[in-house]
Amino acid sequence: xxxxxxxxxxxxxxxxxxxxxxxxxxxxxxxxxxxxxxxxxxxxxxxxxxxxxxxxxxxxxxxxxxxxxxxxxxxxxxxxxxxxxxxxxxxxxxxxxxxxxxxxxxxxxxxxxxxxxxxxxxxxx
Numbered sequence: 001x002x003x004x005x006x007x008x009x010x011x012x013x014x015x016x017x018x019x020x021x022x023x024x025x026x027x028x029x030x031x032x033x034x035x036x037x038x039x040x041x042x043x044x045x046x047x048x049x050x051x052x053x054x055x056x057x058x059x060x061x062x063x064x065x066x067x068x069x070x071x072x073x074x075x076x077x078x079x080x081x082x083x084x085x086x087x088x089x090x091x092x093x094x095x096x097x098x099x100x101x102x103x104x105x106x107x108x109x110x111x112x113x114x115x116x117x118x119x120x121x122x123x124x125x
Contacts, residue, residue, distance in 0.1 A: 010045070012054040013115045014066045018044050021055045024112050028088055070108075070116040078121040082107050099123065 015021040018041040025031040025046040034052060036044035042057035051073055058066050075081050082097045085107075095108040095116075106120035 008050070008052070010052045010054055011069065011071045012056050013069060013071070013111070013113065014058045015055045015113050016058060016060050016063060017112075018042055018055050018057050020112055022046060025053065025055075028090065029085070068114040068116070070118060072106075072118045072120060075119050075121055078105050078107065078119055081119055085109070 013021075018036070022033060022036065022041070022044055025048075026033060029048065031046035031048040031053070034045040034047045041055075043054070045052050045054045047053075053071075079097070085091075090109040091107065092109065095110075095118075097105065097107040099105050103123045104120040105123055106118055108116055108118035110116055
């Protein structure tokens with residue numbers, strides 16, 4: 001069997017309002033819109049550096065059955081990125097910058113639909 005080269009993972013996050021989600025990622029987090037399927041989108045993607053996140057609409061009537069994922073994004077300088085996002089007021093008390101027992105320094109926050117984004121750097125232990 002030939003060797004396969006895996007190049008990227010593009011998570012698809014659920015959204016009750018894709019247009020609102022695009023605004024959050026673009027206006028608050030400095031992502032760029034990669035594509036959207038219509039003027040009132042039900043599927044879109046945003047990109048920042050080499051990370052692309054897809055956003056897919058889910059009917060609000062089934063929202064309580066939609067699992068909200070936690071995605072982890074490796075970054076080169078987690079302290080710097082934290083300083084960029086910190087003034088935005090998007091952190092919960094338990095998602096601010098911290099060292100973990102498993103060797104990372106990380107922070108996270110929830111997007112408007114409750115999807116957890118965690119950004120981390122290895123501590124090199």
